[in-house]
Amino acid sequence: xxxxxxxxxxxxxxxxxxxxxxxxxxxxxxxxxxxxxxxxxxxxxxxxxxxxxxxxxxxxxxxxxxxxxxxxxxxxxxxxxxxxxxxxxxxxxxxxxxxxxxxxxxxxxxxxxxxxxxxxxxxxxxxxxxxxxxxxxxxxxxxxxxxxxxxxxxxxxxxxxxxxxxxxxxxxxxxxxxxxxxxxxxxxxxxxxxxxxxxxxxxxxxxxxxxxxxxxxxxxxxxxxxxxxxxxxxxxxxxxxxxxxxxxxxxxxxxxxxxxxxxxxxxxxxxxxxxxxxxxxxxxxxxxxxxxxxxxxxxxxxxxxxxxxxxxxxxxxxxxxxxxxxxxxxxxxxxxxxxxxxxxxxxxxxxxxxxxxxxxxxxxxxxxxxxxxxxxxxxxxxxxxxxxxxxxxxxxxxxxxxxxxxxxxxxxxxxxxxxxxxxxxxxxxxxxxxxxxxxxxxxxxxxxxxxxxxxxxxxxxxxxxxxxxxxxxxxxxxxxxxxxxxxxxxxxxxxxxxxxxxxxxxxxxxxxxxxxxxxxxxxxxxxxxxxxxxxxxxxxxxxxxxxxxxxxxxxxxxxxxxx
Amino acid sequence: xxxxxxxxxxxxxxxxxxxxxxxxxxxxxxxxxxxxxxxxxxxxxxxxxxxxxxxxxxxxxxxxxxxxxxxxxxxxxxxxxxxxxxxxxxxxxxxxxxxxxxxxxxxxxxxxxxxxxxxxxxxxxxxxxxxxxxxxxxxxxxxxxxxxxxxxxxxxxxxxxxxxxxxxxxxxxxxxxxxxxxxxxxxxxxxxxxxxxxxxxxxxxxxxxxxxxxxxxxxxxxxxxxxxxxxxxxxxxxxxxxxxxxxxxxxxxxxxxxxxxxxxxxxxxxxxxxxxxxxxxxxxxxxxxxxxxxxxxxxxxxxxxxx
Numbered sequence: 001x002x003x004x005x006x007x008x009x010x011x012x013x014x015x016x017x018x019x020x021x022x023x024x025x026x027x028x029x030x031x032x033x034x035x036x037x038x039x040x041x042x043x044x045x046x047x048x049x050x051x052x053x054x055x056x057x058x059x060x061x062x063x064x065x066x067x068x069x070x071x072x073x074x075x076x077x078x079x080x081x082x083x084x085x086x087x088x089x090x091x092x093x094x095x096x097x098x099x100x101x102x103x104x105x106x107x108x109x110x111x112x113x114x115x116x117x118x119x120x121x122x123x124x125x126x127x128x129x130x131x132x133x134x135x136x137x138x139x140x141x142x143x144x145x146x147x148x149x150x151x152x153x154x155x156x157x158x159x160x161x162x163x164x165x166x167x168x169x170x171x172x173x174x175x176x177x178x179x180x181x182x183x184x185x186x187x188x189x190x191x192x193x194x195x196x197x198x199x200x201x202x203x204x205x206x207x208x209x210x211x212x213x214x215x216x217x218x219x220x221x222x223x224x225x226x227x228x229x230x231x232x233x234x235x236x237x238x239x240x241x242x243x244x245x246x247x248x249x250x251x252x253x254x255x256x257x258x259x260x261x262x263x264x265x266x267x268x269x270x271x272x273x274x275x276x277x278x279x280x281x282x283x284x285x286x287x288x289x290x291x292x293x294x295x296x297x298x299x300x301x302x303x304x305x306x307x308x309x310x311x312x313x314x315x316x317x318x319x320x321x322x323x324x325x326x327x328x329x330x331x332x333x334x335x336x337x338x339x340x341x342x343x344x345x346x347x348x349x350x351x352x353x354x355x356x357x358x359x360x361x362x363x364x365x366x367x368x369x370x371x372x373x374x375x376x377x378x379x380x381x382x383x384x385x386x387x388x389x390x391x392x393x394x395x396x397x398x399x400x401x402x403x404x405x406x407x408x409x410x411x412x413x414x415x416x417x418x419x420x421x422x423x424x425x426x427x428x429x430x431x432x433x434x435x436x437x438x439x440x441x442x443x444x445x446x447x448x449x450x451x452x453x454x455x456x457x458x459x460x461x462x463x464x465x466x467x468x469x470x471x472x473x474x475x476x477x478x479x480x481x482x483x484x485x486x487x488x489x490x491x492x493x494x495x496x497x498x499x500x501x502x503x504x505x506x507x508x509x510x511x512x513x514x515x516x517x518x519x520x521x522x523x524x525x526x527x528x529x530x531x532x533x534x535x536x537x538x539x540x541x542x543x544x545x546x547x548x549x550x551x552x553x554x555x556x557x558x559x560x561x562x563x
Numbered sequence: 564x565x566x567x568x569x570x571x572x573x574x575x576x577x578x579x580x581x582x583x584x585x586x587x588x589x590x591x592x593x594x595x596x597x598x599x600x601x602x603x604x605x606x607x608x609x610x611x612x613x614x615x616x617x618x619x620x621x622x623x624x625x626x627x628x629x630x631x632x633x634x635x636x637x638x639x640x641x642x643x644x645x646x647x648x649x650x651x652x653x654x655x656x657x658x659x660x661x662x663x664x665x666x667x668x669x670x671x672x673x674x675x676x677x678x679x680x681x682x683x684x685x686x687x688x689x690x691x692x693x694x695x696x697x698x699x700x701x702x703x704x705x706x707x708x709x710x711x712x713x714x715x716x717x718x719x720x721x722x723x724x725x726x727x728x729x730x731x732x733x734x735x736x737x738x739x740x741x742x743x744x745x746x747x748x749x750x751x752x753x754x755x756x757x758x759x760x761x762x763x764x765x766x767x768x769x770x771x772x773x774x775x776x777x778x779x780x781x782x783x784x785x786x787x788x789x790x791x792x793x794x795x796x797x798x799x800x801x802x803x804x805x806x807x808x809x810x811x812x813x814x815x816x817x818x819x820x821x822x823x824x825x826x827x828x829x830x831x832x833x834x835x836x837x838x839x840x841x842x843x844x845x846x847x848x849x850x851x852x853x854x855x856x857x858x859x860x861x862x863x864x865x866x867x868x869x870x
Contacts (some may be wrong), residue, residue: 038727055828058647065604142613144606160609175788216617221648239657240820241731265817269617271713272729276639276818279728361589379761434597434833471605 001203008017037280043530043549046260046340048457051273055240055266055285057334059221061200061417062136067146067453067540070197072264075245075544076119076228077200080129080179081191082111085546088348088538089363091191093200095229096179103491105186112177117231117250118203121429124548126173134166134213140213146193147471148198153182161278185490190499191457195541203227223528231257231545240266258548274526277303283528290405293524293552294348300356303526306350307536310359310454311521312462313351315413315447316440319476319514323394324446330513333447335378335415335421339519346408346517349524354517356510358462362538365459365499370510371517375420383419390422398428400449409518440474451521454539459502460486466509474494528552564733566861573857574776577850584846585635589628592830592838599644623779630739631839635844640843641836645829651666658822659844661731662814665741665821666807670799672745675750678795680749681756686783688761689827697757703750708809729818740813744806751802752795760791800852808845837845 027056042049053068062074080093096110114427132151136143139161140357151308153170157163170182183190193402204213205264206227211218219225226234231254232245246261248254265282265303267273270289276282288296288304296304316332317324324330339353352359385394398414410428417423431439440448452472454461464470467486482505489501509515523540529552534542565802598604600614613619619630634641684696716739720728727734763769764787772782811823822841829837 035724038733054645059647060647064645065602139609139613140617142610142611144600144602144614145604146610148608216647217642217647237730239649239654240818240822240824265818267729268824269815269818272816272818274714274720275713275732276729281727281730281734433831434595434601437601438597441605472606474605506613 007359017518022430034300039280039283039528039530040551042263042283043528046258046549048259048261048262048531048544048547048549049281050075050264050274050285051287052243052264053287053381055269057232058235059226059243059485060216061197061202062132062143062146062436063216064197065142068266073197073200073230074230074408074541075262076230076234078251079200080194082132083195083537083539083541083543085364085533085543086234086535086537088360088541089192091195092543093385094195095129099190099191105188105190106183108190109174109180109184110179110181112179113252115175115227115250115252118229119248119250120206121188121250122203122205122227123176124201124229127176128201128204130171130173131204131213133171134197136198136248137166137169138214141216143198145198148193148196149323151181151183151187151193153184156392159492161480167217186493187490188493188495189458189523194291194471195417196455197301201229203229208485231277232259232262235261242266253545257545259544262527262544274345277526277528283531284534285526288349288524288526290347290349290524297525300450300528303528304307305523305525305527307540308352308359308538309521309523309540310361310538312354312357312359312452313518313521314354314357314452315516315518316445316450316475317449317477317514317516318443318446320443321446323385323396326385327512329382329387329393330516331383332378332421333417334386334513334516335374335381337516337518338373338374338414338416339371339517341416342409342412343519346412346520348406350522351519352521352522355508357515357517358459358506359520360455361457361459363457364495365502366392367459368503368507370507378420387542391419393421393423393425395425396446397429398447398449399429399436399439399445400429402430403560406430408451413518443474443476445517450515453521457538459499459506460489463502463505463509466514469523475514479508479512482491484488496499523556570584570858572768573819573854577854580725581843581846581850585632585843588839588842589631590624592833593624593837595830595833597833599835601833604868611820617840618642634844643829643834643837645832645834645837651836654825654837655822655840655844658820658825660735660811661819661821662821663808665737665744665813665819666803668738668741669744669748669806669810669826670803672742673748673802674795676745676749677752678756678792680753682783682788683761685754685759685760686779688750688757689766693757697754700750700753701790703746706747706756708743708747708812709816711746712813713741714740714800715743716816731819736817737819740810740817740819743813743816744810748802748806755798758790759794763787763790801849802843803848804852807848 011239027203039049048306049548054068056072057066059072059076061077064070078094080096081091084090084092095112097113099106099108099110100288112126118124133149135141136146137155137159139159140287144158145363154163158166159237161208172180174180187193206220206225207213209227210220223234223237228234231248233248233250235246236242236244245393247257249256267276270287273285274288274292277285298464317330343351343353353371355371359366360366382390398410400410408429408528414426414428417426438554442443451555452462452465463486465472467473467483485501486504489498489505492498492501527534532548532550535548600611619627643649643651643654644870646654657774680696686695687693716728719739722724726739727736731737769782769787808819811827814821814823826836826841829841
């Protein structure tokens, strides 16, 4: 078998044996001297060392949906529109130089730059995008997250096999450099949508060199074979060890790319990652274990960053069975959760108590301000639900996927319901990740912990999942009024009117409470002072071409201290 | 002749055990709730069905089992469902050498520490030295690797800066991982050595040697050691298998790309073919080690065959 990505000269294990004896000798003799650390060397060579959570499922943009996977794809591919380095509500030109909608935002024209190149030198054309959208929507390919493209006319029907000809799907290459997308309904935020990984292009000739357009098991995504169109190209990949990308000389804007490369390290264990940062092996950690955050905050560690993130942490209620089928009972549960206490004493990562479901965004959408801790109101609703006291409430269970932080939240809430409402028959149960997913899907739960991260900056990415029968709904809840408001909002082109409609819909959601909002996520991570231009972003989608590495000297540190 | 027949029957037993393990794993993996295609965000039903068709999971389980066995005979372990684009053969070929090296290094460290400590404790039996050493060994057995590993990392990597604290490439973290495994097994080996050395030291020929006026150290190393070390040798096979298979914790703590990590992640990802593949590899390894030990023991001590 051939492993083209295995760097035998450097990554070999037996060479490490000899290296070790050397290290021991050198190590002992240089203790106390100022050694250049791995991070120092990487900064000098302008290689960014990123901790990236778990091992990616694939490096094929059409096969993944996880955040960590997207982080790598953002380096190796570029979409029509790309991310702004400082503001996720703004759009930067990617392969498309500019774009324009028709009057009612139901048709978008993208004008592609003619100097965009694949990493093998081939030009990137509008046909590549049509090919890619055909692939991800193709029923035989069965891309797990193809529904992101259902914005295109007939895309859903084609994906389900109801429309056989891709010609009927609303995407056309008018010329090599002009792409027209015809949509199901007006979508003023469409440029935000096409930034998502599912809308990235793939290189057809490379796919077909190693298989067919719709085959999932080919070698095309391996180093040496891989062709992308991003600022960086894939050079090495070893499972559970590293993924390396280096500057792509064919990238149209390569002159403005500051880094020479990025090494992504898939470190599942968050404690290991944090130690790797302290041991000067990483510029950046994907996360900080929540129980270490207070310690970092206490010593005011300059490397710690806590930033708002477009994600919502909540509990799903099963609407189809007692006791959670009763709306007043759900209200009682929601109003007796002391969210402030949870973020302050349990999660401890600067999270924000969720007064609604959709996290407030810089783009101007604010959810109705409804859910606040109010034990008196909660007790009133409990009475209305027909319970004289909490002791009459039948036994029910909170399930969560096995993770200590979810457990702590569940225990806290169990305690709050007991204290405020007198409900003493709440059980908590952890389930292994896949079991939990299946349980939620089959709706065999009473209350289930959940989280939702926005795919783009628009409230519809949060509110869309509560439409009747949506595949992510899984509560049994549905409201004709809610569905109608969402539908009506999609026909409006004025942002303010649209947001007003969506807020109206959200107030129905927050009144009937198929979900109990708990908090809005924050991104908590460590970043080395050498990393420049890494700005807080709502969706955390950092375009790497703007990132730079410069030695942060002690002098600079002192200056900052005196400011 | 008799030996040959014994070896053949032991081989047959091992092969049968392997088939049972492969079969049970195949069906158990499928019985677990959830599936490989469930994702953070819901995947529509029609796509899950298509994926099942793409991977042949739509056929009856017994038929799939037949296909699987057929493929297995040709050495093809199938595609990995959690690491798309890689075959299980590729995943194992990358991960196994890492775990194997950790296991071998761990074993060497365990022997280098465990055997001398055991011999020394036996020589000083029932003294304060003996008790102290055996208490430490007992502690070593009780302290799980997930406590020792982070502790070693914190001290030798972060405090003293002698090693890297994690990662594989250009990193010395693997030595701390091997050391963790070695320390853990050295405690077992020390107790095992001490016990069997005491057995031998109490026998008549040792008393005779002492009576003849042979120097005590010579008695210990020349006369007693060979007999005393035999149980340790017998333990090496299973220990190596255990070291290689049990390296999951150290691989996770030190971020090393070994097979142990795949073993666990395959199960949580419901990566069916990778579950079967890793279990098969570990099963072959453990059965092989036990088989070899049995054969060697039969050869060394003919009485074993009749047992």
